[in-house]
Amino acid sequence: MNRADFPILSEQVHHQKLVYLDNAATTQKPQVVLDAITDAYTHWNANIHRGVHHLSQVATAKHERAREQVAAFLGAKQAKEIIFTKGTTDSINMLAFAFGEAMVHEGDEIVVSACEHHSNIVPWQMLCQRKKAVLKVIPLIGDKQLDLAAYSALLSDKTKLVSIAQVSNVLGIIAPVKQMIDIAHHRHIPVLVDGAQSAAHLMVNVQELDCDFFACSAHKMYGPTGLGVLYGKAEWLEQLPPAEGGGEMIEHVRWENTTYNTLPYKFEAGTPNFIGSYVFGKALEYMESIGREKIVAYESELTRYLEEQLLGIDGIQVYAQGEEKAGVVSFNRVVPTLIHPFDLGTLLDQQGVAVRTGHHCAEPLIDYLGVPGTVRASIGLYTEKEDIDRLIAALKRAIMMLG
Ligand code: PMP
Secondary structure (H helix, E strand, C coil), X not given: XXXXXXXXXXXXXXXXXXXXXXXXXXXXXXXXXXXXXXXXXXXXXXXXXXXXXXXXXXXXXXXXXXXXXXXXXXXXXXXXXXXXXXXXXXXXXHHHHHHHHHHCCCCCEEEEECCCCHHHCHHHHHHHHHHCCEEEEECEECCCEECHHHHHHHCCCCEEEEEEECECCCCCEECCHHHHHHHHHHCCCCEEEECCCCCCCCCCCHHHHCCCEEEEEHHHCCCCCCCEEEEECHHHHHHCCCCCCCCCCEEEECCCCEEECCCCHHHCCCCCCHHHHHHHHHHHHHHHHHCHHHHHHHHHHHHHHHHHHHHCCCCEEECCCCCCECCEEEXXXXXXXXXXXXXXXXXXXXXXXXXXXXXXXXXXXXXXXXXXXXXXXXXXXXXXXXHXXXXXXXXXXXXXXXX
């Protein structure tokens, strides 16, 4: 779909046409996004908010317009609920600090799931260490789905926050976040949704989900690196202290006492990535121009095709087999013996096929699966059946070579 819009997809790797199946790590950029970067630096680059001069005002307007675009894309009620960050990791760290400072005390509990990325584990571990709080983990049933009964049982008066990935970057499974949020809200517990893997591949609407916080990364959504989003309901963000100090996040600075700016600026210390936000807006426009529902339906069918084709190869184990997945499929060749995923990945690369191998920044989950890692193929809106067929042919050849 729309492959011609992505110049990098015409590149050759090891003298072969590139098959790019590492979209869960980062997505490629359409020409409109590449053009937007040049346009910004060529025509209107100037620091925002602080300038009365023309270019500064143009840049400010574009940055704030991008905030509105993100709010519309995620279904937020107000643009001030969108905080620009450096990425999902930064968003989660920011919230772990701000929320942790204000709301978490000794003996309190934070709940995450067994299939989190390190960036939705380590910031909470650090918070728990700082505050002598406790991190609780929702178990998985086999390699399939989160155990919702265990989840309900984990929640108590001590639980201060639940933080869960909507889509696992290893298993591709889609957590029933709406249901999980309802369960948490029943006990007045707020929920952060890690949307790093969902924002570009599912129809996300934060008001429909009723999540309290949502984090995502522009680079996984056909946009630029170094930019992300922390959405928070205004009533929550108003209550939280800033995570970082500096320019722009203040109202007045006195030696005796500093007062803070209003939302969203309270959480955006220093010069924000205003070129990135503008460019991200172009990426969102691009996705909207294709049609988000069309993308989701297309990718869902392609993900099923990917899993079916993999299962057609002798000895392949697909993790979370048969579960509905959002663009991510992890597998290993396990019979007659396990082929190390790194070996498979290397031989695939030599045939021009880019996949990711290893623990995918989710070591606790990989340990639980009892393997050294997995091979992960992940698709984007430009992936075609032919890419998957190339992967399958290359995989068969690699398995034969590794014998
Ligand atoms: N959470 C999940 C589920 C992810 O897949 C990723 C990226 N692999 C992250 C968080 C971190 O995203 P970033 O590196 O863009 O901050």
